[in-house]
Amino acid sequence: MTTKNIKAAKTAARSASPKASNRGKAPAAARARAATGTKPAGAGRHTRRAARAPAAGRVVLLVATRKGAWLFHGDAARRNWRADGPHFLGHIVHHLVLDPRNGRTLLAAAKTGHLGPTVFRSTDFGKTWKEAKQPPAFTRKADGSGRSVDHTFWLTPGHASQPGVWYAGTSPQGLFRSDDDGLTWTGASPINDDPQYIAWMGTVQDGTPNGPKLHSIIVDPRDPQHIYFGMSGGGVHESTDGGRTFRTLIDGLEVVEGFPAGDPTFSDPHCIRLCPSNPDRLYQQNHCGIYRLDRPSTTWTRIGRAMPKKVGDIGFNMTVHPRDADTCWVLPMDGQTVWPRTSPDGKPAVYVTRNGGRTWQRQDNGFPAQQAWWTVKRQAMSADAHDPLGLYFGTSQGELWASRDEGAKWRCIVRHLPEIYAVEAAELR
Amino acid sequence: MRVLIPSPLRSYTRQAWVQARGATVGEVLADLERQYPGIRFRMIDEQERMRRHVRFFVNDRQTFDLAQPLAETDELLIVQALSGG
Numbered sequence: 001m002t003t004k005n006i007k008a009a010k011t012a013a014r015s016a017s018p019k020a021s022n023r024g025k026a027p028a029a030a031r032a033r034a035a036t037g038t039k040p041a042g043a044g045r046h047t048r049r050a051a052r053a054p055a056a057g058r059v060v061l062l063v064a065t066r067k068g069a070w071l072f073h074g075d076a077a078r079r080n081w082r083a084d085g086p087h088f089l090g091h092i093v094h095h096l097v098l099d100p101r102n103g104r105t106l107l108a109a110a111k112t113g114h115l116g117p118t119v120f121r122s123t124d125f126g127k128t129w130k131e132a133k134q135p136p137a138f139t140r141k142a143d144g145s146g147r148s149v150d151h152t153f154w155l156t157p158g159h160a161s162q163p164g165v166w167y168a169g170t171s172p173q174g175l176f177r178s179d180d181d182g183l184t185w186t187g188a189s190p191i192n193d194d195p196q197y198i199a200w201m202g203t204v205q206d207g208t209p210n211g212p213k214l215h216s217i218i219v220d221p222r223d224p225q226h227i228y229f230g231m232s233g234g235g236v237h238e239s240t241d242g243g244r245t246f247r248t249l250i251d252g253l254e255v256v257e258g259f260p261a262g263d264p265t266f267s268d269p270h271c272i273r274l275c276p277s278n279p280d281r282l283y284q285q286n287h288c289g290i291y292r293l294d295r296p297s298t299t300w301t302r303i304g305r306a307m308p309k310k311v312g313d314i315g316f317n318m319t320v321h322p323r324d325a326d327t328c329w330v331l332p333m334d335g336q337t338v339w340p341r342t343s344p345d346g347k348p349a350v351y352v353t354r355n356g357g358r359t360w361q362r363q364d365n366g367f368p369a370q371q372a373w374w375t376v377k378r379q380a381m382s383a384d385a386h387d388p389l390g391l392y393f394g395t396s397q398g399e400l401w402a403s404r405d406e407g408a409k410w411r412c413i414v415r416h417l418p419e420i421y422a423v424e425a426a427e428l429r
Numbered sequence: 430m431r432v433l434i435p436s437p438l439r440s441y442t443r444q445a446w447v448q449a450r451g452a453t454v455g456e457v458l459a460d461l462e463r464q465y466p467g468i469r470f471r472m473i474d475e476q477e478r479m480r481r482h483v484r485f486f487v488n489d490r491q492t493f494d495l496a497q498p499l500a501e502t503d504e505l506l507i508v509q510a511l512s513g514g
Contacts, residue, residue, distance in 0.1 A: 090437075114482035114509050115437055115471040131467045137475035148474035 052276070052323065054387035058428040060125075061392055062106070063400060064093040064379070067418035069108055071096075071126055078390050078404050081413050087126055095379060097155040098426035099181075101163050107182045109152035109168065117151045119168070121182045134184040136168050136176035139193055147172055147198075154379070156217040159224030169214035173201045173231045175243065189243035197246075200234045200264040208232050215378065216272035221279055228282070230272045235264030236284070252300035254288040271318040271378040278325035283357075285318040285330055285378070292357050303357025307332070311344050311351070311362075316378035317393070322385045326356045329363075329383075329407060331376045331393060342373040350391070350407050363403075366410035374399075379422035394420030430501055432457060435509040438472070441465040449505075454485060455495035457505055472507065484508040 061072040061081070070085030087093075091110040099105040104123050111117040119132040138147045149170045158165025158177075167188060168176040177188035191197040201212060213232045220226035225242040228249070236253070237246040250267045259266040268287035275281040280295040283303075290304030290313040304313025314335025321327035329352050334340045343349070349364040374395045381393035391403040398417035403410045432449045434442045442465055449464065451457035462469035472483045477495065479485065485492050486506040487499060499505065 112437055114480070114511060116474060116480050118467065118471065133466060135467075135470060137470070140475055140477065144476070146476040148476050148478065 052385070054323070054389075055385035055427045059384045059386070059390060060098070060426050060428055061382075061400065062096040062098060062422075062424040062426055063394055063414075063417065063420060064096045064108070064422040065394075065398070065418040065420050066092050069093040069096045069110075070417065072400070072414065078384075078386070078402070081402075083414070084126060087129070088120065092151065093421065094151055094153045095155045095422045095424075097157065097424055099157045099166075100427070101157060101160055103427075103429040105181055107155050107166065109155055111151045117149055117170075119152055119155075119182055119185070132178075132183055132185060134186075136170050136174065136185040138174060139187065147174070149174060150211055152176075153213045154215045154217055156219065159219045160221065162224050165224075167217045167219070167227075169217050169229060171207070171211035171213045172204065173197075173212050173214035173234055175214055175217070175229060177243070189239070189246065191237075191243075191246055197234070201231060202233055202265055206233050206265070216269065218272065218274045218282075220274070221276065228272060228274070230269035230284075231264075232270060232287075233265060233268045235267035236269050236272060237264075249293075249298060250300075251298050252293075252302070253284075253286055253291060254302065256288065270316045273318045273320045273328070275320050275325035275328075276322045281325045281356075283318050283320055283328045285315050287314070287335075289313045290315075290318075290330055290357065301357075303353070304330075306353075306358060307351060307360050308362070311349070312336070315376075316341075317376060317381040319381045319383050319391065321389060322383065323387075324354070327352065327354045328357075329381070329391060331381055333375065340373075341375050346371050346373050348372050348374050350393075350403075350410075352407050363407035363410070365408060366403075366412075367401075377421055379424075380420050382423045382425040384425040385427055390425065392423050392425050394423045396420060430457065430499065431504045432461065433504070433506040433508075435507055437509050438468055438507070441468040451499060453495065453499060454487070454492060454497045454505065457499060458495070482510045484510050 059074040063070045068086035068089040072081040074081050088110050091112050093108055093110045095109045097107050106122040108120040110120055118135045120129040122129045136149050136152050140146055151171050152168050153171050154169035156167045164181040166178045166182050174192045175188045176185045178185045216230040218228040227239045227243055230236050236249040238249045239246045248264050253267050255261050255266040270285045272284045282293040284291040289302045291300040292303045293300045307313040311332050315330050315333045319329040329350050331350050334342050334344045347370055348367045349362045351360045352363055353360050376393050376395055384390040388405045391407050394400045396419045399412050400414035401410050402413045432447050449457045449460040451460050458469050487503055
C-alpha cells in the first residue's frame with residue numbers, strides 16, 4: 001500500500017471507527033466514584049512526594065503564533081497582562097521557551113513562509129535576538145536522498161545538571177541537540193538517519209496537516225540519559241543512554257481501526273507529559289485517546305474511556321500539575337467523522353482529573369456556552385507553578401484564556417492574536 | 430558583483446544591494462554567508478537544494494543551478510516567490 005493510500009485508508013477508518021470517534025465508556029466503578037467524589041484504592045500513592053514548593057514569582061506567558069511571538073507579563077495577582085510584541089512579525093514561530101535553569105535564555109523556533117528555518121536566542125527577555133549559528137539540519141546525503149528540516153517544532157531545555165544543553169524536535173521528524181545554549185545544533189541521535197526510524201516516520205502525507213513532527217521531548221529530572229519523545233506519526237520512544245539508542249514505548253496505545261497497533265508507523269501521540277512530582281508517571285493525549293503510563297510498566301492505560309461519551313477523549317494537548325501527579329488537564333477536540341478538530345458541539349470545555357484519570361470533571365465557567373468552535377493545538381496549553389495553579393491556553397482563533405484557580409473559572413485575557421501555536425507559562429525569578 | 434537581496438533577507442544585510450564575490454552562484458552565496466552569517470541556510474537547505482520559494486536570476490534569466498558560472502559584470506537577483514496567506 002502506498003503512503004497515499006495508507007493516508008486515505010486511515011482517514012476512512014477514522015470516520016468509520018467507533019474507537020476513532022472517541023466513544024469511550026467509563027467503568028461502572030469510575031462512574032460511581034465520579035458521582036460520589038471518592039478515590040479508588042491506590043489512587044494518589046504517587047502524589048505529593050518530593051513536590052517542589054509553589055512558585056511565587058511573576059508569570060510571563062510565551063506565546064508563539066503563525067505570525068510572530070508575544071510575551072505577556074503578568075502582575076503579581078496574575079490578573080493583568082502587559083503585551084510585549086510582536087517579535088519576529090511575519091515569522092512562523094512554533095515554540096518559544098524560557099530556560100528554567102538560568103531564568104534568562106529564551107529560544108524561539110522560527111521560519112517564514114518562504115525562508116528556511118532557524119532558531120533565535122535572547123538573553124535579555126527579547127530586547128535583542130541573535131540567530132543560531134547552526135540551526136537544526138539533517139546530514140547531507142550525496143545521493144540526493146537526504147531530508148531537509150522544514151521547521152523546528154519543539155524545544156526542550158536539557159537536564160538541570162547540563163546547563164546550556166537543549167533539545168529540539170523538527171518537522172520532518174528529527175531529534176537535535178545544542179550544547180552551547182542554542183547557538184549550534186547537531187543531530188542528537190542516530191535515529192535521524194536510521195532506516196527503521198525513517199520508515200516509521202513515514203512521509204509528509206503521514207504527518208499532521210502542518211507536517212510530521214517530533215515532539216514531546218522529555219528529559220527525566222532524575223537522569224539526563226533518560227529521554228522520551230513522541231512522533232506524529234511514529235509512536236513514543238525512550239532512550240536510557242542519552243539518545244544513542246531508543247526503544248519503542250507504544251504498548252497499550254490504540255490506533256485507527258484496521259491497522260496494527262504494534263507498528264509505530266500508525267501510532268500517533270499528540271502530546272506526552274511527565275509528572276514533575278512523580279517522574280515515573282506519564283500522561284499522553286493521543287490521536288486515539290488519553291493515556292497514563294506508570295513506570296516501570298511499559299503498557300499505557302487508556303484513561304480517556306472515563307470521559308463523557310458525548311465529549312470523547314480526542315484532543316491535542318496535555319497539561320500536568322507540577323505538584324500532584326494524579327491531576328492533569330485536557331481540552332477535548334471533535335475527532336469524529338472528518339475530524340473537525342474543534343470544541344465538541346461548539347461548547348468549549350477543559351476536563352480535569354484529580355485521580356489519575358479514573359474520573360474527569362468539566363471546567364467551562366467563563367467559556368462561551370455555545371457556538372464557539374475553538375481549536376487548541378498540542379503546545380498551546382500550559383500551567384504555572386503557583387498555588388493555586390494558573391492554567392493558560394491559546395486558540396487557533398487567536399484568543400488567550402487564563403484561569404487563576406486551577407480551571408474553576410476562566411477569563412479571556414487577550415484577543416485578536418494570529419493563530420496560536422504554543423503557550424508556555426514561565427516563572428520569573 | 431551586485432546582488433539584490435529580497436526584503437525578507439534584509440534583516441541580515443540591512444540594504445537591498447550588496448557586493449559579493451564568486452565565480453558561480455554557489456560561490457557568491459558562500460561569500461554572502463561569510464559576510465552575513467545565517468543568510469545562506471534561509472535560501473539553500475542542508476541537501477544543497479534551493480528552497481521552494483526562493484528564486485535566483487542571473488541578470489534577468491532564472492537559474493536553478495548553484496554551479497552556474499558568473500562573470501564579475503553579472504548581477505545576481507534573489508527573489509522571494511511570495512504566495513499564500
